[in-house]
Amino acid sequence: MSLILLGSCSKNQSEDASTTNYYSKEIDKGRDIYNNNPAKGIHYLDSVLAQHKNIGTANLFEAYELYCTYYYRVHVNYDKAMRYADSMLNIIQKSGNIKAYAKQLGICYFSKGDIYFATGHFPEAYQNYYLGKVTGKNNFDNCTLADYSYRMGMIMYKQAHFSIAANYFKESFAESTNCTMNFVTFYRMQELLDNTAISYNKAGLSDSALVYFDRTLVYLKHEGPKYNERADLIEVAKAVVYGNLGQLYIAKGDYIKAEDLLKKSIAINLKKGNDNRDAELSELKLANIYTKNNDPGLLDLLTDIRAQLDSVKNPDAEVEWNHLMANYYERQNELKKALHYFDEYDLLKDSVAKTTQKLKESDVNQQFKDLENQSTINNLKTDNQLKQNYLTVALIYSVMALIIILLIFLNWRRSKASIKDLSRLNAQVLQQKDILEQAFKELEVADKEKDRILRAVAHDLRNPIGGIASLTALMLMEEMDTEQKELLELIQSATNNSLELINEILEVTGNTSLNTGKKQMVDINTLLSNSIELLRFKAAEKNQKIKLETLETPEELFINREKIWRVMSNLISNAIKFSPQGSDIYVKVINEGDNILISVTDHGIGIPDNIKNQVFNMFTQAKRAGTAGEPSFGLGLSISKQIVESHGGEIWFKSEPGNGTTFYIRLKKAVS
Template sequence: MPYSTKRQTINFHRLSLLVLAIFCLLFSCNKKDEGDNGDYSEQFKQFTAELNKPRHHITLEQEQAFIDSGFHAIKNPYINDIFRYYGLKFLYYKKGIDKPRIALRYADSMLMMAKKSVTRKQYVSNYAEANFAMGDAYFSLSQFSTAYQCYYQGYFMGKNNLKNEILAEYTYRMGMVMFKQAHYPEAANYFKLSFRESLSYKESFQAFYQRQELLDNVGESFKNNGNLDSAAAYFTKTLNFIDSAGAPYTGPGQTRLKDVARAVVYGNQGEIAMQKKQNTLATQLLKKSIAINLKKGNDYGNAELVEINLGRLYFSTHQYQPFLSLFKDLRNQLDTVKNEEAETTWNLLMSKYYQQTGDMNKAFAHLEQYSALKDSVNKRSSSLKETDVNQQQANYDKQYQIENLKDNNKLQLIYIYLAVTCAAMAVVIVLLVYRNWRKSKKDVKTVSELNRRINLQKSDLEITLAELESNNQEKDRILRTVAHDLRNPIGGIASLTSVLLLDDLNDEQKELLGLIKETSNNSLELINEILEVTNNGTSQLSKEPVDINSLLTRSVELLRFKAAEKDQQIKLTVLDEPEDLLISREKIWRVISNLITNAIKFSPVGGIIYVSASIKKDELRIAVKDAGIGIPADVKDKVFNMFTEAKRPGTAGEKSFGLGLSISKQIVENHDGKIWFESNAKTGTTFYISLPRQKQNKPAGKNAEKEAPVLI
């Protein structure tokens, strides 16, 4: 509906459609919140979801307070978040409470944010929208030339990028301008073109609502030009479009807006019936329109204009009593909802009414008021009609063409400078090539001599490598011999403990012998691995399902006596429910034992060592924490190196070999896991092991990560 027609008011049903359009845009975005990528932040989408919920009996001021508080609660808003917030403020001041000067400030802020865009598409879209907003504000301030320039800038930016999405907005505004200038055929053509271009929009309620409005605008253009049959056809087409295309939209706010759109069309049809002298039909249609738009929250301004038409009908058919009753009610409405066009016509008809009744004083007073309002309206409309928007558009096109030619001339001049520079550089390059060619002869001799020396060094290195290989084989032989010699006594210990376990012993003795047997077996497994590595160069990883609670408990039990030597305690926290991992029992036992041994070694006498297991999504995490001397910052990067120099004696002078953590790291990584630590000289060191869980495991309990301390 055109801005100043009898079917449109500035305060259009509390910005519902405009805000709803923004929500539809936001909810069409499904990108994850991973930094500003030109989309809206997840916080802003959640905020708009709250704003989009139906809220009845809320004022514009309350809605703005909700928008302000919701936006300011967003931490680190994205560019689009800030841009859209300024857009909402612009709509409130421009279309909500008709304060275009304040709206212009927000449009300028929109333009500022558009220039900070992080993607090309975001920049083009926001820049065009900001310019259209500025043009609307300038238009309301009657600064028409500036408004046209803003419209053209938005159109020029978007026409080669967003294409029809921008062209539809531009041609819509050009149609409005032509309508206000009373160029109704041109306005109808612009509205038709905008309708076709709007078909490129993504399907949404906002797109549907704009299309029905454009169809109604075409009908109004024909009506004002006297083509009543064409106008009636388009009004019927609008109603059919609302019923068919609007069928999917059934939300409370959407249903209300569709009723408002129908009411506007009913008012237009009533006016055509008036012009065709179909007074009964006209009365029915006008009353039907008024009844809808006088409902709370609907388009009061449009209802006032339709009431003016109904008053004209009553007056022209000499129905003075209904006329007077209607205009008294309308007077109360105009005192609440200002409408200059309705106010002007109201005074004119009241003046004519009092002339009929013979009350010339009242008739003159209303006529005087009508003249003052009419002069104000004519002054603004004459300023608008004096401008030729088509000529201005042509001038802007020529201006941009001239600027492009200037830019092309500058570009050609730059090319000339580049060509001269390249030619000069080519001459320099030729001279340098010649000089280098002469120098290369000398360099060839030098390179040949260096190559001879390198060959000699290569021969020496090959001899050295052969000697190293021999030494390495000798080292493996010695290691196999030592491992083999250790295997027999440790195997004997394991066998003896198995025999002793057959005797009649008390529980404590059996537990101690069991620990000795398990330690002996683990040591034998270590010896077997050493033999395997020295024979084959690698160690096979044999995995089996192992209950991690049982493994941790046994590891702590084996080392509690060692901790007791330093008057230390080990506190174990296991999982609430058993959890099997597909691991090598002996190798992971060795890693856990090594970490606990290190914690005992570097913890003070009387200290406490914490061992815990927890579940973190798809991994099982084991932590060994001490309150010891910590790891110095200068050696933190070296503790996992083989034969590292980051070796320190324990708190009781225990010797460190620098192998345990390196072996542990290899074992954990062979299990597709991770090992790391956190250390502080004041709070001690915590080592973490992360191992992947089996997919077929039974799910952990609801409180899988809660810890149940067990004092060992």
């Protein structure tokens, strides 16, 4: 899905200008040599570093970055690559001005994360990706954030979360528009468009995929002429898109168009120095067409691919080649040869599957949440210390103020006897006023402290209860007698219900959690598809099906993706909870001109008339148990209503007791 190019990172302006310019030219020359011949480029840098010892921080960082990339991508020597990544971090830390090298620091964390990811150390990889994200966020560096979104997209793609991957690639493209525009940025942006299209295609959204493939080709056509000196690589990029488009038309059954695109791709990328691996994959796609059409040229094509695989290794292509050979000989009724290639196919397929299984089993979202939670805890500790310091200062000033008041009072007592009574009355009035004001302030503080304590308690309870839920799930996987299993299932149900309540308490007591937050253009069809996909397993537990009817023409709304996602998940979860076993749930999107109307319909127990006016109240007394005894906490619909109204929308429902319920959401379209 990608072709890595090396570009120059930003340099620190505080270093001596003449020295920096000299070494910059030397390292730029080494990079240019590297892009054409990596080994020669590294040899040139060796000579530069050997002859010159006083290279500045920014230039030395660029040299180490080149070494790190070389051992990571060309030699696949992860130990050496990690040593250079650690050296990159070390020279930034020694500079004494880390903030000035925020861009380089982000690159360093992402490089370490890539190496950990390649070696299967996923927790360490996610931690470094998170640090890279924080570096970019704290320094308002959208280029670093674009690198983070790109990596998250690649992780989601490899975990087969294709719709989520597409959203990350689109986000990375938008963030990349703020980067310094050069050939490296241009090439990454066309890759992001192509990756978005591939992800949509994998997700079964072929129309959206076709739109983004066309956008990629248009982008290459319009922006490519600005970089005529790299015309060869631009042709390679076009060839990659042709090959991916060919796969889309194969899925549509348009083999003529697919064959034409694949042949165009192969003709370009089979050339020496071009992307031969992509050419092999395109040839295998072409071989699949030949297989379906019983084309007599199939064996010759497979023979050519075999020769290429012997010189350019490609594990994924190797698996597919053996599969096609087995199918070919099976059709020729040469079963012995077919069996041989089937055995090779199974062996290679299992080997490739093992390398991705660990990645698919890792919960990247949970690990990033844990990292964010830990960061939040550290920030709270720092804020708490500052508040204690401020409180100490305030107490000192309060004592001083009391002393001053006492001195004034004593002075008044020494004044004329005629005003003694009046002074006493005035003092009493002032004292009562102070007491009332203090009491009011204490009430305000107590209210805020109550929310803080509630959040803190809920937050502290979430981790141990989550741990209990995880351990219970693991124990349920073991063999045991029926009584033990029933007890564990009760524990698991109780912990899951507790976690759900804790999460809703955290959200409803947060200061800003229900605000609209950051908005962006979001495809409503994709958002609903993602929401439903994540809840299908929950519906399956009650043998229910969720049916979605999307807009014929994709429509993007200017909304906060996560907030509206939460609203949809809440409504669909309620439909599952209050519907009987084996029923269907319908989600529908309707175009209403200036608005989009979304409905969630179930055929469940409905809402009684006497509690209809209470369902949107916070901590409502209208909460009821689900059809399978699921608990309800009375917070979800209140939170959903606040989120929808903060977007300028409206939410309502229609329900008949015993005949189901339909919830409606109306959101405004973005003003063009």
